[in-house]
Amino acid sequence: MSESPLQFFPKQLFYRFFLTQLLVAAPVLLLVVLASRFYIVHESAQIRSAAEIISLFDRTFFLLSLGTAVLFSGLSFWLGYRLIFPLGRIIVKARAISQKDYGFLSDNEENSASYLETGEWSDLESTLNRIERNLQTQDIRLSMEREELEAIISGITEAVIAVNREGELLFFNSQFAVLFGDQEEMKQKTQRLATFFRNPDVLEVFRTTLQDGLAHTVSTQIQLKNEAVPRYFSLSVAPLRLPKKDAYGAIGVFHDVTELKRMDQIRIDFVANVSHELRTPLTSVKGFAETLAEDVKNNRLELAPKHLGIITRNVDRLIALVHDLLDLSSLESGAELEKEKISLRELTEKVLQQLEPLAKPKGHIIKVYIDTEFLFADPKRIEQVLFNLTENAIKYVPNGKTIELRWRADPDHTIILHVSDDGPGIPAEHHARLFERFYRVDSVRGRDQGGTGLGLAIVKHIVNRHGGHVKVHGGLGKGTEFICCFPQGKDR
Numbered sequence: 001m002s003e004s005p006l007q008f009f010p011k012q013l014f015y016r017f018f019l020t021q022l023l024v025a026a027p028v029l030l031l032v033v034l035a036s037r038f039y040i041v042h043e044s045a046q047i048r049s050a051a052e053i054i055s056l057f058d059r060t061f062f063l064l065s066l067g068t069a070v071l072f073s074g075l076s077f078w079l080g081y082r083l084i085f086p087l088g089r090i091i092v093k094a095r096a097i098s099q100k101d102y103g104f105l106s107d108n109e110e111n112s113a114s115y116l117e118t119g120e121w122s123d124l125e126s127t128l129n130r131i132e133r134n135l136q137t138q139d140i141r142l143s144m145e146r147e148e149l150e151a152i153i154s155g156i157t158e159a160v161i162a163v164n165r166e167g168e169l170l171f172f173n174s175q176f177a178v179l180f181g182d183q184e185e186m187k188q189k190t191q192r193l194a195t196f197f198r199n200p201d202v203l204e205v206f207r208t209t210l211q212d213g214l215a216h217t218v219s220t221q222i223q224l225k226n227e228a229v230p231r232y233f234s235l236s237v238a239p240l241r242l243p244k245k246d247a248y249g250a251i252g253v254f255h256d257v258t259e260l261k262r263m264d265q266i267r268i269d270f271v272a273n274v275s276h277e278l279r280t281p282l283t284s285v286k287g288f289a290e291t292l293a294e295d296v297k298n299n300r301l302e303l304a305p306k307h308l309g310i311i312t313r314n315v316d317r318l319i320a321l322v323h324d325l326l327d328l329s330s331l332e333s334g335a336e337l338e339k340e341k342i343s344l345r346e347l348t349e350k351v352l353q354q355l356e357p358l359a360k361p362k363g364h365i366i367k368v369y370i371d372t373e374f375l376f377a378d379p380k381r382i383e384q385v386l387f388n389l390t391e392n393a394i395k396y397v398p399n400g401k402t403i404e405l406r407w408r409a410d411p412d413h414t415i416i417l418h419v420s421d422d423g424p425g426i427p428a429e430h431h432a433r434l435f436e437r438f439y440r441v442d443s444v445r446g447r448d449q450g451g452t453g454l455g456l457a458i459v460k461h462i463v464n465r466h467g468g469h470v471k472v473h474g475g476l477g478k479g480t481e482f483i484c485c486f487p488q489g490k491d492r
């Protein structure tokens with residue numbers, strides 16, 4: 001961009017300077033008049049008439065004053081131009097720097113250099129240029145740092161908010177707006193913390209940090225808009241302060257720990273459930289072992305077989321429980337599946353053979369439909385799925401009812417297992433929790449029948465590990481149907 005040098009010209013300053021010069025010129029002009037007068041007096045000796053004297057005076061005075069005025073004005077103009085021009089340029093630059101108009105300066109820097117005068121003016125101007133360059137570099141760095149910081153803060157999954165000492169919002173990130181914000185409220189600039197939170201824990205921790213200038217953390221429950229249950233947050237608040245100054249505000253980071261809390265609750269429930277499930281058979285084993293010891297001591301052995309039978313049943317139950325727990329843990333820890341081509345006919349026959357002792361006394365009609373022959377999966381795991389579902393049907397369906405096992409293939413290369421019965425059915429309100437560990441529909445009846453509530457949890461884990469899903473159909477009085485889908489992919 002090429003600019004005219006006149007853009008730097010401080011007109012007012014120049015006019016004032018020029019006027020002052022003219023004022024100085026007045027006494028000089030007086031001196032000219034006096035000089036003319038002396039000259040006339042000296043010359044007038046040879047002049048006879050008054051008219052000649054006056055004409056001589058006029059000519060001399062006019063020429064002398066014109067010459068002096070022209071010389072003086074030229075000199076004054078030149079001096080003003082030389083002095084005021086760089087000064088004007090410096091003033092304009094200083095103004096531009098104060099307004100951070102760096103573009104203006106850089107564009108004109110080369111231009112102005114051509115007008116640089118040697119000496120103090122140019123020193124001053126080049127110093128100003130240096131200051132401008134430093135300020136520009138610092139400004140660019142600062143705005144880059146600010147942008148990076150904003151990108152980082154907006155990118156983190158935690159909600160972040162900063163407030164001043166009066167509790168007014170200084171800053172919040174996009175996650176905060178998503179979780180706690182109201183579009184209308186966020187638009188208003190002077191929003192207060194209390195607008196977003198009624199929760200006393202949140203307000204209290206900010207207040208304490210602003211008061212004592214120390215970082216604090218609090219765990220609290222916050223009810224979010226449009227959510228039915230409150231979420232758990234760990235809120236860390238730290239003071240915002242300049243070096244060696246009091247805190248001018250505080251910054252809070254909301255870490256959503258709802259999932260962690262849920263996992264923790266699952267762990268607590270699991271330990272409680274396992275302990276409970278272990279205690280019942282262990283108490284029984286201990287009790288009957290003591291009774292047996294008494295029997296032996298008193299030589300009354302007629303009840304010993306019965307007591308030994310109870311002990312054995314309870315030990316079996318303990319072994320089954322430990323087995324199921326180990327299965328679950330190996331499935332959860334992501335142990336590798338050993339997949340191979342399984343003959344579904346052979347697998348089903350094997351499972352029904354294993355369950356024969358349980359099924360025979362109950363007189364069920366078990367119908368098997370093998371509409372598809374093969375499945376590519378881990379045979380031991382699939383056997384367990386079929387075993388658990390068929391065992392449930394046998395266990396929970398009254399004698400003489402019908403149980404159906406069906407393997408079929410979907411056109412989208414999914415192999416589907418149906419295990420259905422016309423038993424009492426499972427009330428719909430239990431369906432959502434049926435696949436949780438230790439969940440039993442009727443816990444008393446379930447335990448009487450030796451169940452721990454792990455069978456369906458294991459089924460779900462195995463099917464999921466094979467990339468499939470399991471669902472339950474039916475309801476009270478409508479029988480029960482479990483459906484397991486095993487996606488196979490086109491190449492199988």
Ligand SMILES: Nc1ncnc2c1ncn2[C@@H]1O[C@H](COP(=O)(O)OP(=O)(O)OP(=O)(O)O)[C@@H](O)[C@H]1O
Pocket residue numbers: 324388392393396397421423424425426434439440441442446447450451452453454455456457480
């Ligand atoms: N076919 C079914 N008909 C009626 N109720 C069923 C049927 N299958 C499962 N249930 C109910 O679902 C509950 C959970 O079954 P699950 O197999 O997970 O546990 P369990 O059979 O009690 O114990 P486990 O299988 O670990 O020995 C059972 O307690 C039972 O109440």
Ligand SMILES: [Mg+2]
Pocket residue numbers: 388391392451454455456
């Ligand atoms: Mg079961």
